[in-house]
Amino acid sequence: MLLQDIEQPIRIELSQDRSYDVVFSAFDKLPEGLRNANLRPGKCLVITDTNVAGHYRSRIDSVLKDDGWDPLILTLPAGETTKSPKHLQAIYDAALAWKIDRQTPVLALGGGVIGDLTGFAAATLLRGVPFVQIPTSLIAQVDSAIGGKTGINHEEGKNLVGVFYQPKLVFTDTTLLYTLPRREWLSGLAEAIKHALILDEAFFAWIESEMSRILARDPEVVPDLVYRAAAIKAKIVSEDELERGRRVLLNFGHTFGHALERALGYGTYTHGEAVALGMKAALHMSRRFNRHLKQSRAEKVLERITMPPIPSSLGIPAVREAMSSDKKRESDRLYFVLLSKLGDAYVTDDVTPSDIDAALAHALGRP
Template identity: 45%
Template sequence: MGAGKTTIGRLLARKLNKRFVDSDHEIEARTGASIPWIFEIEGEACFRRREADVIRDLTARHDLVLATGGGAVLDPANRALLAERGTVIYLRASINSILQRTAHDKNRPLLQTADPRRKLEELMTQRDPLYREIADLVIDTGRPNVQSMVQTILDQIAAQEAARARRLAKTSMNEQAQITLNVELGERSYPIAIGPGLLNDGALLARHVAGGKVAIVTNTTVAPLYLERVAGQLRASGREVVEIILPDGEEHKNWQSLNLVFDALLANRCDRKTTVVALGGGVIGDLAGFAAASYMRGVPFVQLPTTLLSQVDSSVGGKTGINHPLGKNMIGAFYQPRAVLADTSTLDTLPARELSAGLAEVIKHGAILDAEYFAWIEQNIERLVAREPEAMAHAIARSCEIKADVVGRDEREGGLRAVLNFGHTFGHAIESGLGYGEWLHGEAVGCGMVMAADLSARMGLVDWATVERVRALVAAAGLPTVAPDLGEQRWLELMQVDKKNEGGTIRFILLKPLGSPSITTAPPELLRATLAACTAA
């Protein structure tokens, strides 16, 4: 009260070519009684009901500047209507200013007390937080120049409308850029959302978090970039957040890191409704997924992949696990996430080496299942290396489509899904033989694809021109094409420790032809020839 709502409101309405209405005056017009009379005869509770009716009616109208009574915000329904239907301006005034303006006003029932200052202080303590809760603008009315205050309001409204228009335009662009696919697995089906800015959409992540507690698993590289953003949005949605930060690197995809996750879950009393969120690349996704599959025999799990490799491959399909000194990914489980939210903006901070590693999996999808896509990658590899958004979005979406289709038809790698391991038999041997972390997974797979293409040609499944196409594309992606010399016997030992093998026989995913896979064994002499031709002297 006494903040100047009527004076400023009338002038503002003229400037905006709108009609001015004071809710107190409207109540008096409808009842034929003054506000003091209503307070005295009917009581404040009755007045507040009349006030709520008026505000509900007036906020439904357009082209109106409405001055409410100072106590209108006490009703939650009033606050909701004001915030939803209009631009709310809080005219803030000091106690001294209000006393000066209302000293001789007998039409303010709440100030007809022996100590008006104390009453105003009580009202301010009660109401100020409610004003701030719904205010779009807060204007200090201590300045004597009313025209200046009105112009300030007009300027701020214009600035807010411009900002709102920019947000809407950006949202529209993001919605157009966002792609949603589905992995069809019956009751375990889940969406894959791909697009820029998804980590900024707290509501999107919150929709896939059913319980009240969330455990975010990330690493020392990703945490400084994105952890606070994700955790803050989850906390704002009312979730309790447990942050688990692991060391970065393939060499840490082991029992020790897995136990660190279990330790944190148990120490924070996480129950079966706790959702595990994997925020990071393939190592974090695999490890956090295995933790989710194992903890209390399974808790909900969401993937937030932040590397190209994890966005196009490892986050999709439900393969989770850790490495063993004798073999990569040999300990794990098939466990599907509730959702995969791939924010393509995270690729802006991805080191060039990691980007190249991700391109290996992109190339893989074209080589084994889509020759036209492989040709598109060849034509656009420079754009992909340069991270051009349009090219990158297409590559991620098409790779996810291919993998989602394969997983939907063969969830647990009973047959078809094994083709997704093209290049991996050789690649896993490189990783194990050199020591985890020496080569990135994608680097090893890229080189492994060149070796698998070479073996395909030696077995008469493709021509040598196809081998050169694979080799040239892998090199153009910034990946190695010559394997380390581990020694023939060591190569064979490492490749024999592979999940695809049966009865001790090494099975390879080869090309027959480009864009079509073949799961087969290889004559020992041809395999030795490939090892000799593709490894460093």
């Protein structure tokens, strides 16, 4: 289907007044989305980054002004290092010097970095102002913009400072994805596949059959991909807002993936690429415990997410070591999200070191 065919927003059902919609719509209908979320024209603050600003800064400015908004747009450097106290302070300074009030919306126009940082700023300005996510990357549209995780990094690790803070609206225009670099598209695709694998076998089968069109970003399949993947994230978040239970299933592939990112040094692989490799390991481990799992179907799809070759210098012991030190907090235990079948995930910590080694050997192609 095409973007304009999506009429129904995805509802995130939460208690009190925290429910909100993920609206699928063309960019120029943003003012309508804001009104439907009970946000009335006045001042608003837009946070974006240098990459996104090049494509969309003047567009969002005119779209908002046309409806009577008075937007102040702050463009921050692109990249993970922007999730820092320094850039958080830059948002505070801009917002407060501009005399925002408790009704002034703060809009994040960007990917996961801008969304996380802006959400944290919105949560903490004047003890909370309205927050709107306008995700511009696939990973943000299907994952990070939904669910209220906000925060910044600390030198001790990623996302160690933050809060849960739900947006009033997630406004998703899938046509923004056509300007995304290919590698970022594939990285987001890994997360979409992850959502299918943990909860929705039919969606996985659809991805499997449409993979070529998905890779080509065919406008007739992209909206389906985003909508269905976002719906899975929405469902899990609605059931477990504060990550005390089921939400942990979203970490499928992440125990291995984080360890790979760490062992290789951040930046070698994108997060999505590391998760794709991590899922390959997790699928192998899942199969060990669940003999009927059709892991080869899943692996075949994942193999189409091309990525830089694994450096031959990377040894399995190094990844295993990174896995232990990735237990950031003392009380963290090493746990794995596994699949009993395609579309059905569970959590376990009952695995042996040799299970882990075998899974890693498989994912890294080291027989």
